[in-house]
Amino acid sequence: MNATTITSSAPPANAADLVSPSHRRTTYYWKCDRPAAFHGTTGRTDAGTLQSALKQALQEKFPSARLSLEPGHGQGNHITFIATVDEARRFVRVEDGPEKDNYLIVESRVLHEVRTLGLPAPRVHAVDASRESVPFAWQMLDLVDAPDLNHFQKKGELDLPRMAGEIGAAIARWQCAEPAGYGPFDPAQVMETNTLCGFHASYEDYFFLHFERHLRYLTHQQLLSSREAAEIESEVLLHRPLLALNQGCLVHKDLALWNILGTPEGVAAFIDWDDAISGDAMDDLSLLACFHDGPVLARALEGYQMLRPLPTEHRRRFWLHLLRNMIVKAVIRVGAGYFEKSDGFFLIGSGSSGQNLQTFTTQRIASALQGLRGDLPVASL
Structure with a gap:
């Protein structure tokens, strides 16, 4: 599956073939109930090992753009990066768990719903949970220039x-x-x-x-x-x-x-x-x-x-x-x-x-x- 850009209300073609069964069906809360419990909280893959592969995947998605990538230093259970696509700075999240979770697809749809309701939330520019070109899922969003x-x-x-x-x-x-x-x-x-x-x-x-x-x-x-x-x-x-x-x-x-x-x-x-x-x-x-x-x-x-x-x-x-x-x-x-x-x-x-x-x-x-x-x-x- 190629990266899906969240810009319209229509699902991508042949969508039924693109999603594998989800472990989320049998979890109450992902962080502690996922098969790899506490992944991303007790230790994680070195972000440096992902950066090169992620940059290549983003360049394939935006082939004509000038693109750079730097660590995002997030504190959550995702590995994060800051991407510059031409002059625009974006926030990129990576899900690298062994379960091959694809919930970033869902979150991207939820964010669209939240924004439609008039609430402030980041816009999703692209998401790919297929793991066909890289062994992880990724999502690119607006970089909101504000602390938590x-x-x-x-x-x-x-x-x-x-x-x-x-x-x-x-x-x-x-x-x-x-x-x-x-x-x-x-x-x-x-x-x-x-x-x-x-x-x-x-x-x-x-x-x-x-x-x-x-x-x-x-x-x-x-x-x-x-x-x-x-x-x-x-x-x-x-x-x-x-x-x-x-x-x-x-x-x-x-x-x-x-x-x-x-x-x-x-x-x-x-x-x-x-x-x-x-x-x-x-x-x-x-x-x-x-x-x-x-x-x-x-x-x-x-x-x-x-x-x-x-x-x-x-x-x-x-x-x-x-x-x-x-x-x-x-x-x-x-x-x-x-x-x-x-x-x-x-x-x-x-x-x-x-x-x-x-x-x-x-x-x-x-x-x-x-x-x-x-x-x-x-x-x-």
Whole structure:
């Protein structure tokens, strides 16, 4: 398959032959559930070994352009580069995992959807997940000339409650997208019909993927006791009826300040949609609560309600998803060694340590469980 340029609503010809079966069908969250768990977090291929091959692939895509390439020094689980194509600077991401994941195709379609809804997000200029000419998938996007908001938060320069209102309104706006199905989107559907369709027929099926395994892992690693894990499982099962959704909405699924570019004055772009799913309206709001407290969440809810009413049982749905997301984040943080890192790591606040992050993680799991049990106000977090 040649690189696909995302410039129109039509899928490429013979799309059904271009997409191999996806591991995403059987994952709740890619970073910890993928067959090569924690790939790109505990170690990665030297970007220098990819640069030459990537430059050749880009030159084939843009044969008449003057093209240069330099490392992008990204902190996520993709290898990143900055490309100059004639006079335009672009951002390039590489997925080099052994699973040959093709979700960059999906993310490119999601970004098109988000931009169509009027939200700030990078434009995709080209994507190739075929691995026919190079042994990795790549995606070229706009280079947004702005730091992430976490940069300003660490320096104490961000009015986070005010910004949370803007973020909450953006969540409400992208929830206008209501894809078919639930969970991660099927790349084959994107290629064949140019539509976003979740792999799962019910949201409950997606929500419980690897739930017990995640809890067992945390008890084995002694982050949770067996009693704590049993209490969590019991409370989640008690609120299982909340998962009976009639319609999913677009969920970013990795919403955090480091995935929002801009300045203290406003958002320039929402980025890193490569974990996006069709899911619950309270999921992205609960993801903010994985890092921030009640006053910030209260402002996010205010911004959300300016465009969209809160769903029924919104408090318990919020706590239920906060609990599920914190369990996943705990699995990643343990497995990828985040608790051993210093405050130079993007996830750890200035002056804090990995031990502080571990304490925060266990406390936030306990708070989510308490909130779910008591149907507590979100602002009580």
